[in-house]
Amino acid sequence: MTITMINVLKLNGFYNSIKNKKLPFQVAYKFSKIIRLIQGDVDFFEKEMDKLLNEYGKRDETGQFIFTEDNKGIVIQEEYIDKCSKKMDELYHLPITIEGDISFTVEELNFLDMTPQEISVLMPFIKE
Numbered sequence: 449m450t451i452t453m454i455n456v457l458k459l460n461g462f463y464n465s466i467k468n469k470k471l472p473f474q475v476a477y478k479f480s481k482i483i484r485l486i487q488g489d490v491d492f493f494e495k496e497m498d499k500l501l502n503e504y505g506k507r508d509e510t511g512q513f514i515f516t517e518d519n520k521g522i523v524i525q526e527e528y529i530d531k532c533s534k535k536m537d538e539l540y541h542l543p544i545t546i547e548g549d550i551s552f553t554v555e556e557l558n559f560l561d562m563t564p565q566e567i568s569v570l571m572p573f574i575k576e
Contacts, residue, residue, distance in 0.1 A: 449549075451572055453493055453542040456486050460476065463572045466560070475556050482550055490543050496539055504532040551575045 451459075463483050471479070506514045506523040516524045524532050551573050567574075 449546045449572055450543050451546065452540065453489065454540040455543055455569065455572070456489050456544050457493060457540075460486060460490050462566055462569050472559070473535075474558070475552065478510055478552060481548070482546070485545070485546050485548065485550075493539065497536075500532060500535055500539075504528040 460483065463479055466479070500524050501513070506525045508514055510513050515521065516523055552570065553575055557570070557574070562570075
């Protein structure tokens, strides 16, 4: 199965939101297996993002990154905004192949209260 890096990150985020919940054994096992398969991709993303921020991030006179007004991101140097944005877009849309046939049935996930957005993250893994 092939999904994009952004979907891998969303899947990882969803897993982090449920990883401490008590789940039926089979469901917990499948989630653990999926996360084990994508962890290398998540690590790769974080390293590549660090490289981009170190190359294009704006720094103050002490060498510290300058954060956006909402404190949720790092300001990019103006002359590199387009170049950085393009590289980030390529990284987010990088195709990731997940080996194996790991899937859930709707019935297996029935006990979870999920938003439509959370369901969309799991759609590649749900067999109806």
